[in-house]
Amino acid sequence: MSSPVLAVDGLSVTFETRRGPLHALRDVSLSIAAGEILGVVGESGAGKSLTGTAVIGLIEPPGRIVGGSVTLRGRRIDGLDVKAMREVRGREIGVVFQDPLTSLNPLLRVGNQLEETIRTHLGLSRGAARQRALGLLAEVGIPAPAERIDHYPHQFSGGMRQRVVIALALAADPVLLIADEPTTALDVSIQAQITGLIKRLCRERGMAVMLVTHDMGVIAETADRVAVMYAGRVVEEGPVDAVIHRARHPYSRGLMGSIPSMRRRMDALSQIDGAMPRLDAIPQGCAFHPRCPVRVEACHHERPDLAGPPGHRAACLLVAAEAAHAGA
Amino acid sequence: MPAPDTILEARDVSCHFDVSPPWLTRVVERRGRRILKAVDGVSFRVRRGTTFSIVGESGCGKSTLARLVVGLVQPTAGTIAFGTAPDAQGKPRTPRLQMIFQDPYASLNPRWTVEDIVAEPLHELKLRQGAAISARVGELLSLVGLARTDASRYPHEFSGGQRQRISIARALATEADLLVCDEPTSALDVSVQAQVLNLMRGLQAELALTYVFISHNLAVVRHMSDDLAVMYLGRFVETGPAEGVFEGARHPYSRLLLDTIPDIESPNRERAPLTGEVPNPINRPRGCAFAPRCSLATDLCRSERPELGGRGDVAVACHHAA
Numbered sequence: 001m002s003s004p005v006l007a008v009d010g011l012s013v014t015f016e017t018r019r020g021p022l023h024a025l026r027d028v029s030l031s032i033a034a035g036e037i038l039g040v041v042g043e044s045g046a047g048k049s050l051t052g053t054a055v056i057g058l059i060e061p062p063g064r065i066v067g068g069s070v071t072l073r074g075r076r077i078d079g080l081d082v083k084a085m086r087e088v089r090g091r092e093i094g095v096v097f098q099d100p101l102t103s104l105n106p107l108l109r110v111g112n113q114l115e116e117t118i119r120t121h122l123g124l125s126r127g128a129a130r131q132r133a134l135g136l137l138a139e140v141g142i143p144a145p146a147e148r149i150d151h152y153p154h155q156f157s158g159g160m161r162q163r164v165v166i167a168l169a170l171a172a173d174p175v176l177l178i179a180d181e182p183t184t185a186l187d188v189s190i191q192a193q194i195t196g197l198i199k200r201l202c203r204e205r206g207m208a209v210m211l212v213t214h215d216m217g218v219i220a221e222t223a224d225r226v227a228v229m230y231a232g233r234v235v236e237e238g239p240v241d242a243v244i245h246r247a248r249h250p251y252s253r254g255l256m257g258s259i260p261s262m263r264r265r266m267d268a269l270s271q272i273d274g275a276m277p278r279l280d281a282i283p284q285g286c287a288f289h290p291r292c293p294v295r296v297e298a299c300h301h302e303r304p305d306l307a308g309p310p311g312h313r314a315a316c317l318l319v320a321a322e323a324a325h326a327g328a
Numbered sequence: 329m330p331a332p333d334t335i336l337e338a339r340d341v342s343c344h345f346d347v348s349p350p351w352l353t354r355v356v357e358r359r360g361r362r363i364l365k366a367v368d369g370v371s372f373r374v375r376r377g378t379t380f381s382i383v384g385e386s387g388c389g390k391s392t393l394a395r396l397v398v399g400l401v402q403p404t405a406g407t408i409a410f411g412t413a414p415d416a417q418g419k420p421r422t423p424r425l426q427m428i429f430q431d432p433y434a435s436l437n438p439r440w441t442v443e444d445i446v447a448e449p450l451h452e453l454k455l456r457q458g459a460a461i462s463a464r465v466g467e468l469l470s471l472v473g474l475a476r477t478d479a480s481r482y483p484h485e486f487s488g489g490q491r492q493r494i495s496i497a498r499a500l501a502t503e504a505d506l507l508v509c510d511e512p513t514s515a516l517d518v519s520v521q522a523q524v525l526n527l528m529r530g531l532q533a534e535l536a537l538t539y540v541f542i543s544h545n546l547a548v549v550r551h552m553s554d555d556l557a558v559m560y561l562g563r564f565v566e567t568g569p570a571e572g573v574f575e576g577a578r579h580p581y582s583r584l585l586l587d588t589i590p591d592i593e594s595p596n597r598e599r600a601p602l603t604g605e606v607p608n609p610i611n612r613p614r615g616c617a618f619a620p621r622c623s624l625a626t627d628l629c630r631s632e633r634p635e636l637g638g639r640g641d642v643a644v645a646c647h648h649a650a
Contacts, residue, residue, distance in 0.1 A: 043517035043518070043519060043520075044488075044517055187385040187386050187544070188385060188544060188546075188585065188588055188589050189385060189584060189585065189588050191588070191590070192588040192589075192590070195590070214517065214518070215590065216518065217547075217589065217590025217591060218590050220590055220591065221590040221591075254519060255518060255519055257522075258518050258519045258521070258522030259518055259522075259547065260522075260525070260545075260547040260548050260550065260551035261547060261550070261551075262546060262547045262550060262574075262586070262589060262591050263591075268526050268529065269522035269525055269526055269551065270522070271519065271522040271523045271526055272519040272522075272523075273523070275487040275488075275489060275490075275517075275519075275520060276517075
């Protein structure tokens, strides 16, 4: 297998507070190959957005990376200084956030914002940058780009604005695109257009894409592989089809079961009782054990690592025991 | 008077908002009034003990319709009539209404304890006196799956799902018969959403509640509804029994919604490409409002507005619905 575009290895992020450190990410490992979409899914507070933020080096104090590494195309980027990191962001990593209105400067025409980014990163002349901006707007599916390029962000609808943000993220031909809840603020009929666009761009450009979302449906439609996060850790990782239909971790199974079906009406949804623990009260042992329907005694004090066959692993003692049994 | 099992009946209800610029601006710039038709000629009937859902995208008027039902805004035209619901002794009375809002962080007073919040309707409506109030609060809290001891805590000590349970307890304190729920689970995580939906279904079975359920999430709507209306730009485009609509949606907009919503049961499915966005309700297109986005649209659609009608239980507003 060719080396991945992005490799996150054992990443841990801690926030120092007056009441002691909060471990927001612990030992997170991910990798994304060129032309691949990795979905990072989890509920509020699982650490999925923070993982994206850590990759682009935007963790603000009191938070800091306390362990692990982030490698982009074979080069460590987690320890870079502010200036070098700014060069990586935008040039090599493009970012799309949830709310397209706050990602764009309302006082500048979208063309100016695109041209500024292109000229900063690629050093093109004014005319060449404008040509490139027009090409990008056409690529992300904005009708009549020559007319729209001189409009202000408020003149675009939500879906079109998100397309502009994606064009901005692509301005310098990044190798990695991080999309953090790119469709959450949009209406359902527009969501499908944006996920379709991200998928097409990933395939055509051979970009690696990290798609962070809470919406399992969006992941199912878009991603190739999924990482499920819970309380700051990756608890399951595997191909999208396997994780949805044959989830190994009890949390992922519960999560899938709690999604109402479009196909039929069920009597009751399977539910996970309780809620995700707060960062200052993550339980000992497996963080999920207080809510887990199949916990055993060992879950209270032993923290499981990802185990199972490579390609579809889960962090659960029962899965580990099963794998050991199958291997023996 | 509505039919006996009807708890709520709306006939040709419209709600228009005047969004004109100020008088002087209109005179100087020679512009006319601008009217936003948030709800435009909607009729429906809700049967007692069932769930009637309204589904649609942002700006289609579903929240305005919810506010019309509870009387927070007055209809510009049309009537909303209530049937009856049995009281504790089984005697018919006018149904009591309550609303459950989307954001449980904004709908609870942060400076009041849970007991204050849930007891307020009891005080206001003089439903209980003295020590019976605390007893009733405890009862309501256990009904929604919270501990009786939670009564002395404040809203910030609870998670989103638990806060939504507090809102439900507060609504039930009034002995409400009809709950209007405006996106009650949209702010919640899926595993918590499942808890709240299961609770709502359980309470409905136990207390014979009626729900008017507003949501943009079709999967949630399918899980909850007996009857359903798909709304687009202030009008119903398809309405009928939920199973009928889900199994054989005929309006192109309902079909588009069903087709575009990501479905975890068929990952990476290929879909027909879609275009277009919801038009501005102020400049609603003439004829069928959906025509600019519709693949079946003809000149007839662009000039003449289709009325709701159709075979069997499901009514569709489309010239071409097969």
